[in-house]
Amino acid sequence: MLAYLHIPFCDSKCHYCAFNSYDNKSSLKQNYMQRITEQLQFELEKFASQKKSISSLFIGGGTPSTIPASWYEPFFDIIKPYSQDDAEVTSEANPHSATHEWIAHMHALGVNRLSFGVQSFNEKKLTFLGRNHTPKIALQAIENAAKEGIENISLDLIYGTTLDTEILLQEDLRIASSLPINHISAYALTLEEETPFYTRKDVANGSEELARNFVKNIIESGFPQYEISNFGRYQSKHNKGYWEHQDYLGIGAGAVGFLHNRRFYPTKSIEAYTQNPLIQETELLSNEDLHIEKIFLGLRSVVGIPMEHFSVKEKERVNLLITEKKLIWHENRVFNNDYFLSDEIALFITQ
Numbered sequence: 196m197l198a199y200l201h202i203p204f205c206d207s208k209c210h211y212c213a214f215n216s217y218d219n220k221s222s223l224k225q226n227y228m229q230r231i232t233e234q235l236q237f238e239l240e241k242f243a244s245q246k247k248s249i250s251s252l253f254i255g256g257g258t259p260s261t262i263p264a265s266w267y268e269p270f271f272d273i274i275k276p277y278s279q280d281d282a283e284v285t286s287e288a289n290p291h292s293a294t295h296e297w298i299a300h301m302h303a304l305g306v307n308r309l310s311f312g313v314q315s316f317n318e319k320k321l322t323f324l325g326r327n328h329t330p331k332i333a334l335q336a337i338e339n340a341a342k343e344g345i346e347n348i349s350l351d352l353i354y355g356t357t358l359d360t361e362i363l364l365q366e367d368l369r370i371a372s373s374l375p376i377n378h379i380s381a382y383a384l385t386l387e388e389e390t391p392f393y394t395r396k397d398v399a400n401g402s403e404e405l406a407r408n409f410v411k412n413i414i415e416s417g418f419p420q421y422e423i424s425n426f427g428r429y430q431s432k433h434n435k436g437y438w439e440h441q442d443y444l445g446i447g448a449g450a451v452g453f454l455h456n457r458r459f460y461p462t463k464s465i466e467a468y469t470q471n472p473l474i475q476e477t478e479l480l481s482n483e484d485l486h487i488e489k490i491f492l493g494l495r496s497v498v499g500i501p502m503e504h505f506s507v508k509e510k511e512r513v514n515l516l517i518t519e520k521k522l523i524w525h526e527n528r529v530f531n532n533d534y535f536l537s538d539e540i541a542l543f544i545t546q
């Protein structure tokens with residue numbers, strides 16, 4: 196089982212970001228950090244969690260590093276007995292707020308993986324994206340994490356902006372691969388509703404050639420691809436757990452949970468969440484929903500899909516794609532080797 200904790204606070208809002216996070220609600224932070232412990236207790240009971248049943252905890256956001264590390268202590272005290280000894284414990288962090296002291300304290304609490312929102316090492320591109328850090332600050336944060344002995348370090352890059360050229364992306368990658376990291380998440384810029392970028396015609400470069408070359412170069416720099424946006428010598432247990440359809444606890448405002456055939460949706464509003472962190476909507480998934488989701492998730496990643504998962508009709512189409520070398524068949528599982536086509540292939544199989 197996996198656990199996800201959402202921190203819906205940021206120091207500033209980036210021009211492209213539609214995540215559930217706010218830069219003007221700092222006064223609610225302390226109350227929020229108390230309420231997450233109440234929801235955690237509630238979820239552990241609902242999921243009938245056993246001791247040592249959590250294989251991965253992911254603290255995401257928003258910006259987890261806007262919260263003092265000591266404020267996480269009550270949460271860790273509760274979750275520790277339920278976590279496996281070798282659990283992956285990841286926190287996202289912004290280079291700007293992840294000080295050496297914050298990193299050291301989170302490490303002492305059990306964080307063994309940090310994922311930094313770097314986006315680029317190009318100063319102009321960072322300003323264009325509305326980031327509040329410089330390339331130098333990002334380099335320093337990663338160096339601090341390595342010095343501190345964080346086992347697994349990842350960084351996020353964004354590509355597909357109008358500033359991107361082959362040379363700019365190659366330079367981002369050259370710098371990234373010179374650092375003590377073992378994982379890169381590379382996201383194509385998407386124009387999300389209700390963000391300053393949404394209506395702008397001059398911010399995105401959707402060139403498929405640029406995207407394909409960038410992905411190829413990331414792989415050649417020593418970061419094997421294991422999902423459409425994820426690359427690494429270390430494959431995150433948490434990411435893979437999602438694609439394998441494992442159950443997950445979702446703690447915090449808007450943090451979705453999943454148990455067997457149900458999804459739970461706590462309120463996205465921080466105000467409402469701090470009033471009552473236990474109110475949530477439940478969605479019941481049909482066998483058909485789960486069946487289709489498994490196909491989409493399996494084709495987006497190295498997880499693949501067991502052959503017996505497919506219906507007779509689907510199997511015919513899968514076999515056709517295997518003959519056309521668009522899918523690979525190995526030890527009775529089916530794998531996709533071109534993640535850019537994964538949704539298209541999934542739609543074809545499940546039509």
Ligand SMILES: C[S@@+](CC[C@H](N)C(=O)[O-])C[C@H]1O[C@@H](n2cnc3c(N)ncnc32)[C@H](O)[C@@H]1O
Pocket residue numbers: 211212213214255256257258259287288289290311312313314351352353382383384385386387
């Ligand atoms: C939830 S954010 C948290 C990371 C952290 N707050 C930070 O930004 O430093 C995770 C990542 O999603 C990516 N992201 C968010 N919005 C995006 C968008 N519209 N297009 C592409 N990538 C996006 C960014 O790379 C970001 O680092």
Ligand code: SF4
Pocket residue numbers: 204205206207208209212213214216256257258289312
């Ligand atoms: S990208 Fe990260 S820092 Fe920027 S607004 Fe989104 S969550 Fe906050």
